[in-house]
Amino acid sequence: AQTVTQSQPEMSVQEAETVTLSCTYDTSESDYYLFWYKQPPSRQMILVIRQEAYKQQNATENRFSVNFQKAAKSFSLKISDSQLGDAAMYFCASKPSNAGGTSYGKLTFGQGTILTVHP
Amino acid sequence: EAGVAQSPRYKIIEKRQSVAFWCNPISGHATLYWYQQILGQGPKLLIQFQNNGVVDDSQLPKDRFSAERLKGVDSTLKIQPAKLEDSAVYLCASSLRLAGAGSGNEQFFGPGTRLTVL
Numbered sequence: 001a002q003t004v005t006q007s008q009p010e011m012s013v014q015e016a017e018t019v020t021l022s023c024t025y026d027t028s029e030s031d032y033y034l035f036w037y038k039q040p041p042s043r044q045m046i047l048v049i050r051q052e053a054y055k056q057q058n059a060t061e062n063r064f065s066v067n068f069q070k071a072a073k074s075f076s077l078k079i080s081d082s083q084l085g086d087a088a089m090y091f092c093a094s095k096p097s098n099a100g101g102t103s104y105g106k107l108t109f110g111q112g113t114i115l116t117v118h119p
Numbered sequence: 120e121a122g123v124a125q126s127p128r129y130k131i132i133e134k135r136q137s138v139a140f141w142c143n144p145i146s147g148h149a150t151l152y153w154y155q156q157i158l159g160q161g162p163k164l165l166i167q168f169q170n171n172g173v174v175d176d177s178q179l180p181k182d183r184f185s186a187e188r189l190k191g192v193d194s195t196l197k198i199q200p201a202k203l204e205d206s207a208v209y210l211c212a213s214s215l216r217l218a219g220a221g222s223g224n225e226q227f228f229g230p231g232t233r234l235t236v237l
Binding site: 046 | 152159160161162163164167175212225228229230231
């Protein structure tokens with residue numbers, strides 16, 4: 001079974017500054033993936049970044065990077081040089097790498113964090 | 120590459136009526152998912168298909184919800200009869216495959232259908 005917890009319902013940041021969104025997870029799977037998805041008000045869910053749990057190196061995608069602490073089961077997202085277009089709901093999610101057992105490779109989402117970017 | 124298509128984008132119905140949503144996944148994607156997203160919450164998986172077979176429907180309220188994916192491409196999700204608590208956004212997603220290593224199991228989402236039950 002998987003659970004994903006985002007403890008920050010809302011966050012705000014000034015344009016051009018840096019913000020970090022928190023996420024903790026729990027899983028019984030030995031190998032899994034972690035994701036951050038962005039959902040703007042238009043509702044289209046977009047993948048921001050992914051991390052393979054067996055990789056120790058933190059993933060980065062341009063202004064987005066993660067801090068993956070496997071032992072602590074923590075997976076935070078850092079957005080650098082924040083832009084007005086970054087304003088959205090951000091979801092942390094986990095997925096087993098295998099489709100066996102009862103997980104069926106299911107993607108489990110956290111509750112989301114609303115990010116506001118101030119000009 | 121075209122994304123996941125969904126229709127309609129919005130639907131308003133009275134309780135006890137029926138409604139159907141349609142999804143066309145990305146070409147070549149074997150796995151298709153339907154999620155329910157209640158306002159202010161994360162998406163909850165309802166059902167997932169691998170080609171035209173159901174992989175997991177454990178969270179689908181089968182007394183009122185049904186879904187099919189004929190020919191392993193398009194899919195429809197139906198609610199009959201609808202209840203007030205079914206008001207939500209219904210998201211369809213697809214991925215190249217169900218699981219395994221690499222990026223092929225990443226899910227791509229459609230724009231969703233916002234359902235309002237009065």
